[in-house]
Amino acid sequence: MLMNIALPIALTLVAAAFALSFWRLLIGPSKPDRILALDTLYINAIALLVLLGIHLSSALYFEAALLIALMGFVGTVALCKYLLRGDIIE
Amino acid sequence: MHRWLPHPLITLALTLVWLLLVNSLTTGQIVLGLLLAWAIPLFTLRFWPETLHIRRPGLLLRFAVRVLADIVTANLTVARLILGRPEQLRPVFVEVPLLLKSDLAISLLANTISLTPGTVSSCLSANRDYLLVHTLDTADADALAATIKTRYEAPLQEIFESC
Amino acid sequence: MLDLVLSLLILAGATFTFIGSLGLARLQDFYTRLHGPTKATTLGVGSLLIASALYFSTRGESISLHEVLVTLFLFITAPASAHLLSKAALHLHVRSLAPLPQESAIADEGSAQRQKDSPSAESNKLFLKT
Numbered sequence: 354m355l356m357n358i359a360l361p362i363a364l365t366l367v368a369a370a371f372a373l374s375f376w377r378l379l380i381g382p383s384k385p386d387r388i389l390a391l392d393t394l395y396i397n398a399i400a401l402l403v404l405l406g407i408h409l410s411s412a413l414y415f416e417a418a419l420l421i422a423l424m425g426f427v428g429t430v431a432l433c434k435y436l437l438r439g440d441i442i443e
Numbered sequence: 444m445h446r447w448l449p450h451p452l453i454t455l456a457l458t459l460v461w462l463l464l465v466n467s468l469t470t471g472q473i474v475l476g477l478l479l480a481w482a483i484p485l486f487t488l489r490f491w492p493e494t495l496h497i498r499r500p501g502l503l504l505r506f507a508v509r510v511l512a513d514i515v516t517a518n519l520t521v522a523r524l525i526l527g528r529p530e531q532l533r534p535v536f537v538e539v540p541l542l543l544k545s546d547l548a549i550s551l552l553a554n555t556i557s558l559t560p561g562t563v564s565s566c567l568s569a570n571r572d573y574l575l576v577h578t579l580d581t582a583d584a585d586a587l588a589a590t591i592k593t594r595y596e597a598p599l600q601e602i603f604e605s606c
Numbered sequence: 607m608l609d610l611v612l613s614l615l616i617l618a619g620a621t622f623t624f625i626g627s628l629g630l631a632r633l634q635d636f637y638t639r640l641h642g643p644t645k646a647t648t649l650g651v652g653s654l655l656i657a658s659a660l661y662f663s664t665r666g667e668s669i670s671l672h673e674v675l676v677t678l679f680l681f682i683t684a685p686a687s688a689h690l691l692s693k694a695a696l697h698l699h700v701r702s703l704a705p706l707p708q709e710s711a712i713a714d715e716g717s718a719q720r721q722k723d724s725p726s727a728e729s730n731k732l733f734l735k736t
Contacts, residue, residue, distance in 0.1 A: 359613035363620035363654075370627035370647075377630050377639075385695040386636055392687055393630055393643040396651055399676065400623045403654045404616070407661050415658070415672060422676050426683040433690035437697050466672040518622060518649040521641055525629035534638050534702070557685030558648070563640050564685070566693050577692060579641045 360408050367400050388432045395425030454480040499602050506598045513559045520561055524580055537562075537584045539591050540573045548603040549574075555595050562587070608664060615657035622650030636700045637692060644688040652677045 374397060378390035399418045406414035457480035458473075465472050524532065539556075543549050553564040556576055566575040581587050629642025655673040662670035 355609045355613040356616075359616050363616045366620040366624040370624045373624075373627040373631040383636060383695070383698065383700045385691050385698065385700055386639065388694075389636070389640060389643060389691055390630065392691070393627055393647060396643065396647045396680070396684075397623060397627065399680075400619065400647075400651045400654050403651070403658045403673075404620070407616070407658055410661075410665065412662055412670065415676075419672075419676055419679075422679050422683075426679075426687060429687040430690060433687070433694045436694040437690075460675065463672050463675045466670060514645075514649060518645050521629070521645045522622065522625045525625055525632065525642055525646070530634070532634070532638060534635070553689060554682070554685040557644055557688050558681065561641065561645075563637075563644060563688050563692055566689075566696055575696075577637045577640070579638055 356407075360404065364401070364404055364408070367397060367404060370397050371401070384436060385433075388429060388436070391432075392425065392429045395421055395428075398425075450484045453484050456480075457483055502598060503602050506602065510555055510559065510595075517559045517561060521579065524561070532580045533582065535578050535581055535584050537576045537578060537581075537588050538573045539576055539588045539596075542592075542596060543600055543603075545603055548599050552596055552599055555599075556591060559595075562591075608660070612657050612661055615653050615660070619650045619652070619654035619657060622646045622653070624650075626650060635702050636695050637702050640688055640692055644684050648680055648684045651680055 371394065374390050374393040378387055378394065381387040381390055398421055402414045402418040402421070406412065406418075454477075458476040461476035461479055462468060462472060465476075541549065541552075543552060549567065553567070553574060556562050556564045556574070561579040561581075562576050564574055564576050576588075576591070578584070578587060623646070626642040626645070626647030629646065630639050633639045633642065655677045659670055659673040662673075
């Protein structure tokens with residue numbers, strides 16, 4: 354099975370992507386940098402969940418990925434709005 | 444027709460989204476999806492001020508295929524630039540003058556620009572006559588603006604705004 | 607055969623996701639960093655989701671297409687959040703390698719609303735209302 358080799362490599366790569374984004378979140382000189390790092394983190398989380406779903410062959414993880422995609426976008430927009438206007442709900 | 448089905452295209456799209464979400468194609472789900480897709484545009488009427496007119500559906504399809512192909516090539520380019528030497532990048536802000544007028548066409552253009560050739564749309568000027576675009580690496584900013592105009596803006600204008 | 611296609615899609619997706627984050631960590635200024643996550647990561651997650659759809663369609667009893675929904679959603683939202691992020695960065699005058707554009711070019715609706723006395727802001731507000 355080729356998948357048994359490909360999946361661990363892919364999981365490692367995505368975990369490394371997680372670590373790199375987290376590094377940017379910690380050092381990130383400006384505020385938009387940190388928001389961008391958070392944005393990347395949630396996309397990485399979707400990737401990790403999808404891979405885990407294939408690995409465990411369970412479709413349950415998909416729902417979590419969908420929810421993270423929705424909430425992550427709303428979070429990014431809210432944080433950007435906060436930086437632009439100093440207020441989220443006008 | 445217009446009062447009871449204000450946005451037929453949105454209704455169609457919402458039905459498709461519902462069927463994808465429940466991941467089944469039974470009659471019951473199709474009826475429920477159609478019902479929801481009919482009701483939601485009625486309740487959110489105030490969020491859709493302009494009606495959508497697609498004048499050239501064939502061209503829209505060809506445009507979508509071209510954008511998808513461009514996304515793949517753009518990704519390879521960006522990946523190569525990231526793996527290369529970051530000190531040698533030549534990032535530039537470019538102002539692209541806009542001919543498009545409608546909200547939908549402008550946002551589609553901005554999305555296309557962000558997804559494709561090593562560029563991110565940054566800001567729409569207050570009077571909507573140009574879009575500020577940031578490129579990752581370019582030698583000739585004017586040529587880039589010209590490419591964006593002929594490759595993406597012209598088809599969009601033909602699809603949504605020509606008579 | 608299917609195994610090979612799935613493995614290639616998974617590896618390509620994971621590699622693109624990794625390159626996107628690598629760009630985020632490695633590039634020099636905020637505006638260039640923005641390119642990594644918006645493009646590479648989106649395509650990476652896109653191909654992972656296609657792999658997932660293929661996998662569950664071929665081994666389950668029915669085809670599974672709801673992964674398309676997440677892919678579509680990401681392709682629509684990633685440019686929007688990139689646009690907002692870069693607008694916020696321009697608003698805060700974040701340091702950039704490229705020469706920053708003129709102040710007038712980045713006067714968006716938000717700052718126009720704050721300077722209510724200027725005539726262009728008035729017309730802009732009228733335009734927003736219609």
